[in-house]
Amino acid sequence: MSLLVVGTVAFDDVETPFGRAEKIVGGAATYISLAAAYFTKSVNLVSVIGDDFPEETLDHMRASGINLDGLQVKAGEKSFFWAGRYHQNMNDRDTLDTQLNVLADFDPVLPEAYRNANYVMLGNLTPAVQMRVLDQLAVRPHMVVLDTMNFWMNTAMEELLEVLKRIDVLTINDEEARQLSGERSLVKAAEVILRMGPRFLVVKKGEHGALLFSENQIFFAPALPLAEVFDPTGAGDTFAGGFIGYLASTQDTSFENMKRAVIYGSAMASFCVEKFGVERVKSLNDEMITDRVLRFVDLVNFDARL
């Protein structure tokens, strides 16, 4: 019944039109595991950090039920670092700096207890590293979700196509779906991508919501219209964490349940953007999450009276 989460645990410098934050805790696996831990208490993390990472954050993760046995700590080395600046529209951003540090030669090693995971979330990383994780699994999981980005499409397409054959759900944004498929229409893009391996495709459209595609079904979840968006960093990873966390907790991969998982993911992402970094995602409880999901129900619910 366990969930395996693989991805970066890192530092970010973030600049938005509303302010800036320096050397705050970030990283895909940090957001994913913190979000997923609200749904399932057996989150097993695989990542790598230097000895510069704050013990306080690690303590919080452990207290949230996240198993850090698979977190490598490299003495004398520095954690992965990313710096970015968001444009006025908060959708586009420029990467100002990327320091791979410990990530440069990251070789993920799954502790024995992780190898029977039935839900796996592969956060955005080199496709070859994502493949290395799948190779260490003792059994075929119920569901493997993979996140990736345009950078790997530009630099490691062959490896990416290989790993896509071995997963169940791909999560990418709309522009990445277009790039990967060569199709402008997301409906056509989904057809092409679903032939590459995954049974499901989640297209993340930021403030415009998310689409879930299977071979013959489509589901759309809006983003919650918010008065203030402070920092979009990690929203996609928080979405993924809520999505896979909900699926792992319910052990149900029917399309009906995946629709709910998309809504839970969207609800978690709507919290993430309200403050810088992981601050908001660290401070939730079940009641807040339920209230937020109810706002999604209100937002899209209508009686067609047909």
Add this chain to the structure above:
Amino acid sequence: MSLLVVGTVAFDDVETPFGRAEKIVGGAATYISLAAAYFTKSVNLVSVIGDDFPEETLDHMRASGINLDGLQVKAGEKSFFWAGRYHQNMNDRDTLDTQLNVLADFDPVLPEAYRNANYVMLGNLTPAVQMRVLDQLAVRPHMVVLDTMNFWMNTAMEELLEVLKRIDVLTINDEEARQLSGERSLVKAAEVILRMGPRFLVVKKGEHGALLFSENQIFFAPALPLAEVFDPTGAGDTFAGGFIGYLASTQDTSFENMKRAVIYGSAMASFCVEKFGVERVKSLNDEMITDRVLRFVDLVNFDARL
């Protein structure tokens, strides 16, 4: 129980990545009234054309139940003409040519029988002309919907603000909502705009759907993901026609019913983009519309199981 529709009836040249069409029938009021006529059989049109406009289209409109008594035909003059080219993304477009022709000195005159309209749709026009229409009404309608665009915000803001005080629903796109309010967040933009007069705001986001705001409620309707979008021209007007047509036919301005109206408008718009010009909007029937609305139900429907 009648619906008054005011706006342009015109010719368009349209160029998209999929092809081009020359001197096809267009105009806001054409799309609005054709879409609305599927819902209510008392559509009263006010507009102006030259004697160059095809009788066949007018016959089709009459046969659809659209009253053309308020359509002025200027002998020896030419109808309004617009030419535009869509970018590869189909969201942005450049205006290549605008010939006002008969529109230059359009003075809308409401036939006596039109003056008791209880639903009014003011298509995109000079705010002063929209105001002239309201001045001729004998009674305050149940609902006045106004569509406008950034051009009038740039050139006739004072008149626009005056007419906004006298309407119930404003329909604009997301960038126009931001421009009109000076707020980036659509939630904040809606707060500002609802203080300008209208009780409801519809923000049209094209392929990203539409938002309906009242003072304390928000509803979101997606756009239907389509494999092919041939021509977005008129989609916003077709949305407006379905929206006001549904409201006029149900005579119910509750928020619950306005949500349904937004879905019907979105369904009508999803047809519009499938072919060039009004071709698709002219060729529908009730069953096709119901089937399309059911696709919207499927697209967003989920059971939160809370």
